[in-house]
Amino acid sequence: MTSVSSSNNIALVALKKQSRHFKLQLPSFRFNHLKSRRFEGTLKHASYVKDVSAILTKSEIDFKDPNWKQRIQEDFSKQFSLPHLNDILDLKPRPTTFTPKSRGPLDVGNGELKDKSDGYVHDDDRALLKVLKFASPSSAGAECIDPDCSWVEQWVQRAGPRKEIYYEPVEVKAAIVTCGGLCPGLNDVIRQIVLTLEKYGVKNIVGIQYGFRGFCDQSLRELPLSHQVVQNINLAGGSLLGVSRGGPSVSAIVDSIKAKAIDMVFVLGGNGTHAGAYAIHNECRKRKMKVTIIGVPKTIDNDIQLMDKTFGFDTAVEEAQRAINSAYIEAHSAYHGIGIVKLMGRSCGFIAMHASLSSGQIDICLIPEVPFKLEGPNGVLQHLEHLIRTNGSAVICVAEGAGQVFEKEFLSKSNATDASGNAMLGDIGVYMQQQIKMHFKNIGLPADIKYIDPTYMVRACRANASDAILCTLLGQNAVHGAFAGFSGITTGVCNTHHVYLPIPEVIRFPKSVNPNSRMWHRCLTSTGQPDFQ
Numbered sequence: 001m002t003s004v005s006s007s008n009n010i011a012l013v014a015l016k017k018q019s020r021h022f023k024l025q026l027p028s029f030r031f032n033h034l035k036s037r038r039f040e041g042t043l044k045h046a047s048y049v050k051d052v053s054a055i056l057t058k059s060e061i062d063f064k065d066p067n068w069k070q071r072i073q074e075d076f077s078k079q080f081s082l083p084h085l086n087d088i089l090d091l092k093p094r095p096t097t098f099t100p101k102s103r104g105p106l107d108v109g110n111g112e113l114k115d116k117s118d119g120y121v122h123d124d125d126r127a128l129l130k131v132l133k134f135a136s137p138s139s140a141g142a143e144c145i146d147p148d149c150s151w152v153e154q155w156v157q158r159a160g161p162r163k164e165i166y167y168e169p170v171e172v173k174a175a176i177v178t179c180g181g182l183c184p185g186l187n188d189v190i191r192q193i194v195l196t197l198e199k200y201g202v203k204n205i206v207g208i209q210y211g212f213r214g215f216c217d218q219s220l221r222e223l224p225l226s227h228q229v230v231q232n233i234n235l236a237g238g239s240l241l242g243v244s245r246g247g248p249s250v251s252a253i254v255d256s257i258k259a260k261a262i263d264m265v266f267v268l269g270g271n272g273t274h275a276g277a278y279a280i281h282n283e284c285r286k287r288k289m290k291v292t293i294i295g296v297p298k299t300i301d302n303d304i305q306l307m308d309k310t311f312g313f314d315t316a317v318e319e320a321q322r323a324i325n326s327a328y329i330e331a332h333s334a335y336h337g338i339g340i341v342k343l344m345g346r347s348c349g350f351i352a353m354h355a356s357l358s359s360g361q362i363d364i365c366l367i368p369e370v371p372f373k374l375e376g377p378n379g380v381l382q383h384l385e386h387l388i389r390t391n392g393s394a395v396i397c398v399a400e401g402a403g404q405v406f407e408k409e410f411l412s413k414s415n416a417t418d419a420s421g422n423a424m425l426g427d428i429g430v431y432m433q434q435q436i437k438m439h440f441k442n443i444g445l446p447a448d449i450k451y452i453d454p455t456y457m458v459r460a461c462r463a464n465a466s467d468a469i470l471c472t473l474l475g476q477n478a479v480h481g482a483f484a485g486f487s488g489i490t491t492g493v494c495n496t497h498h499v500y501l502p503i504p505e506v507i508r509f510p511k512s513v514n515p516n517s518r519m520w521h522r523c524l525t526s527t528g529q530p531d532f533q
């Protein structure tokens with residue numbers, strides 16, 4: 001139960017941060033919902049509530065009502081229905097210009113078609129958001145709505161090309177913008193958006209330089225994009241368009257979209273960027289503009305809700321292996337060697353957890369979601385001392401936000417924020433290094449400590465094969481979503497299927513490691529570390 005509260009604390013901290021910086025982005029009932037007594041009350045029944053909260057909107061669930069499941073499902077499908085241009089306009093679709101198949105369907109001879117699919121996704125096609133049925137709230141990782149842990153179907157819309165489209169491709173001007181920090185795969189997504197747009201017949205594609213800033217900074221011109229320009233950009237890391245944090249107001253961005261006569265905007269970024277994208281979508285709606293805003297979730301930290309994973313995460317975990325391996329070799333080659341590797345994760349520990357699991361070389365993994373103490377019995381330093389006395393060396397993997405999210409924080413808070421309003425953290429790696437040094441000096445045991453911070457090396461590299469495929473599919477689906485007339489949506493993978501989701505549902509709060517999850521328990525089994533409390 002504590003762990004659930006902990007996850008929600010992290011979520012609230014992050015959400016408060018966002019809403020402090022930007023006023024209008026999230027409907028306020030969603031924010032209040034997280035803090036509401038009803039939400040806290042729900043914790044008593046459910047051992048894991050984050051995803052359940054997606055269903056519980058404004059109404060209480062009355063489990064005595066025989067139709068309670070149906071009511072939840074109806075609520076859910078309303079909540080996950082996708083905003084469309086035709087919610088405010090009266091547009092007539094036209095047959096698509098996109099051909100998903102290069103060959104016609106095979107004729108089996110008797111006049112019947114072997115393959116009846118036309119290759120298009122139908123608007124009523126759905127994918128399941130949850131595929132596990134838990135027998136009891138005490139089952140590992142159980143997510144329960146009622147005390148019996150009943151299974152309630154939750155369907156979301158399938159992504160892909162539609163038979164009818166809401167734009168005349170030759171008349172379209174499409175823009176791509178990349179915001180926030182760098183992430184492996186940005187160029188793969190840009191490339192695929194351009195190639196797919198061209199496949200529809202779009203001729204006017206531009207890149208907005210350096211994030212949202214590029215909409216309003218007169219010194220930053222639009223970058224014309226075509227298949228010739230983007231052909232090889234996936235071979236390098238970074239973003240062809242440049243990235244930035246902070247930027248102009250939502251209304252200034254929409255003024256710029258209007259002035260530049262842009263019809264489609266593809267916004268690549270994380271939680272903050274998606275909040276911005278949704279605000280832009282709302283402002284366009286208010287002004288009754290026929291502009292579609294499509295998000296593509298970019299977060300190396302993997303902290304966006306409801307998706308199996310986001311692009312760049314796999315690459316980051318793989319790249320982190322090099323740093324961990326170096327730390328391991330240094331530690332094992334030194335007399336009483338201790339290696340420390342700090343990995344990204346401002347408010348979540350997915351990279352650190354997965355990198356620790358995959359390397360098999362980590363003795364201690366510390367993440368923001370799990371409080372730990374350094375000193376005293378059961379503290380990290382005591383365990384480290386034990387490892388040095390018994391094994392002769394040790395390797396620690398620490399996520400950048402570790403020890404800085406809960407009340408008992410190790411580093412003094414500065415309240416400083418970056419241009420986007422994200423809290424600037426202290427360097428937990430350096431702090432750990434100092435504390436460990438002091439501890440071993442005090443007990444008179446030699447220790448040779450090596451600290452590696454591979455942050456920007458991990459982030460600036462090109463996407464690995466698995467991320468490159470993910471980026472390709474996301475880029476294509478983003479374009480299909482725009483032509484289908486959706487706006488204020490994002491695209492991702494749920495249970496291996498590509499889907500479209502309304503932006504507010506994925507940025508309700510950032511995803512974080514559930515300390516009660518099987519994955520975290522597996523990580524603990526792998527490192528062999530005790531509970532540092």
Ligand SMILES: Nc1ncnc2c1ncn2[C@@H]1O[C@H](COP(=O)(O)OP(=O)(O)O)[C@@H](O)[C@H]1O
Pocket residue numbers: 018019021022025179180181211212213244245246247269270271272273274275276277279298299419420422
């Ligand atoms: N709540 C918000 N509403 C509107 N725009 C936002 C919000 N949070 C961040 N942004 C904008 O989104 C961009 C990227 O945000 P940032 O938090 O730096 O990265 P990320 O999107 O990767 O989380 C910045 O230009 C920032 O100004």
Ligand SMILES: O=P(O)(O)OC[C@H]1O[C@](O)(COP(=O)(O)O)[C@@H](O)[C@@H]1O
Pocket residue numbers: 179180181182270271298299300301344345346400418
């Ligand atoms: O030094 P920068 O550019 O501010 O970026 C550092 C941050 O970028 C991150 O990788 C996440 O970036 P995004 O939120 O843009 O995805 C954090 O883990 C890290 O704190």
Ligand SMILES: [Mg+2]
Pocket residue numbers: 180270271272
């Ligand atoms: Mg972010």
